[in-house]
Amino acid sequence: MATIVGIPVVDFSPCSSQNSEVSDESLKKVGSEICKAFTEVGFVYITGHGIPGEQIERFFQTTQSFFYLPGEVKSRYAMRKGEYHGFAATETERLNPDRPQDFKETMNYLPGCPIKDWPVTEVPQFVKDYQNFFDTCSHLGHRVLQSIAAGLGLQDIKSFQKFHQFLGQPGNLTALRTLHYPPVKVNELKEGQLRLGEHSDYGSITLLFQDDVGGLEVEGINGEWIPATPIPGTIIVNVGDMLMRMTAGKLKSNRHKVVVPEEEVRRKVPRFSAAFFMMTDQEAVISPLDGSTSYAPLTMGEYINKKFAETY
Ligand SMILES: O=C(O)CCC(=O)C(=O)O
Numbered sequence: 518m519a520t521i522v523g524i525p526v527v528d529f530s531p532c533s534s535q536n537s538e539v540s541d542e543s544l545k546k547v548g549s550e551i552c553k554a555f556t557e558v559g560f561v562y563i564t565g566h567g568i569p570g571e572q573i574e575r576f577f578q579t580t581q582s583f584f585y586l587p588g589e590v591k592s593r594y595a596m597r598k599g600e601y602h603g604f605a606a607t608e609t610e611r612l613n614p615d616r617p618q619d620f621k622e623t624m625n626y627l628p629g630c631p632i633k634d635w636p637v638t639e640v641p642q643f644v645k646d647y648q649n650f651f652d653t654c655s656h657l658g659h660r661v662l663q664s665i666a667a668g669l670g671l672q673d674i675k676s677f678q679k680f681h682q683f684l685g686q687p688g689n690l691t692a693l694r695t696l697h698y699p700p701v702k703v704n705e706l707k708e709g710q711l712r713l714g715e716h717s718d719y720g721s722i723t724l725l726f727q728d729d730v731g732g733l734e735v736e737g738i739n740g741e742w743i744p745a746t747p748i749p750g751t752i753i754v755n756v757g758d759m760l761m762r763m764t765a766g767k768l769k770s771n772r773h774k775v776v777v778p779e780e781e782v783r784r785k786v787p788r789f790s791a792a793f794f795m796m797t798d799q800e801a802v803i804s805p806l807d808g809s810t811s812y813a814p815l816t817m818g819e820y821i822n823k824k825f826a827e828t829y
């Protein structure tokens with residue numbers, strides 16, 4: 518297992534989503550490496566994941582076509598109060614409630630929403646590309662959850678999948694979120710403002726795709742910030758709060774943030790990323806699988822409501 522700047526790189530190819538079947542042995546081998554990283558930094562890069570580079574590239578192109586639309590067009594697709602899908606403009610969300618709003622804009626895709634809620638007039642391939650990417654991520658995400666169960670030595674490799682029965686349907690808020698971090702001009706930022714404030718992810722795991730710009734940093738055990746430098750061809754996988762609770766804190770849901778580059782030339786470059794947030798089912802009660810009482814029982818629904826109230 519190679520390590521780059523503190524976040525390990527794991528070869529996922531024995532469990533690639535291209536393989537229709539995977540052996541318990543492969544799941545255990547890959548899963549043990551992932552779990553080792555997850556007990557420390559909570560983040561890994563995976564290679565050999567099986568998602569074709571062309572599909573990722575196409576998805577990022579479609580995403581750029583949307584974000585480069587005029588602001589008044591994008592705002593027609595804005596996320597409405599009480600809903601979880603749609604567009605959020607620059608400086609409307611605050612992932613760290615102690616900081617100014619994040620200098621980023623986002624689009625949250627969930628399957629099954631009315632077609633009029635998506636920019637299909639302006640970006641005709643939007644729903645097809647987003648839904649395909651959602652399905653691809655969901656397939657890989659289930660594989661990763663199986664490997665984690667095997668890596669932890671759980672008897673049932675479906676231990677975590679049982680909490681994701683409604684993924685992609687009502688009753689589960691798993692989302693594909695794209696992020697655009699616009700160029701930053703001199704003196705444009707408020708005191709303490711970041712591209713994305715410190716936070717941990719809410720669900721079970723996140724699959725994160727980033728371009729080559731950089732700026733993502735992960736908090737290490739001693740409070741130091743470790744850059745998650747882009748590595749071409751890899752996907753970042755990280756632990757969310759629900760997986761931490763299910764594993765009684767063994768797997769760590771580390772805080773992370775996106776900083777603005779120091780150098781003027783790099784601040785002028787926009788950054789794009791995409792996050793597939795695997796959420797447990799809204800009504801499923803999550804508590805440590807080992808029966809311990811280190812984390813009180815909680816549903817994803819209760820937790821998301823609390824987090825959204827802090828963010829908007
Ligand atoms: O843009 C990134 O690299 C990180 C995104 C992220 O952490 C999030 O949306 O939760």
Ligand SMILES: [Fe+2]
Nearest residue numbers: 716717718773
């Ligand atoms: Fe995050």
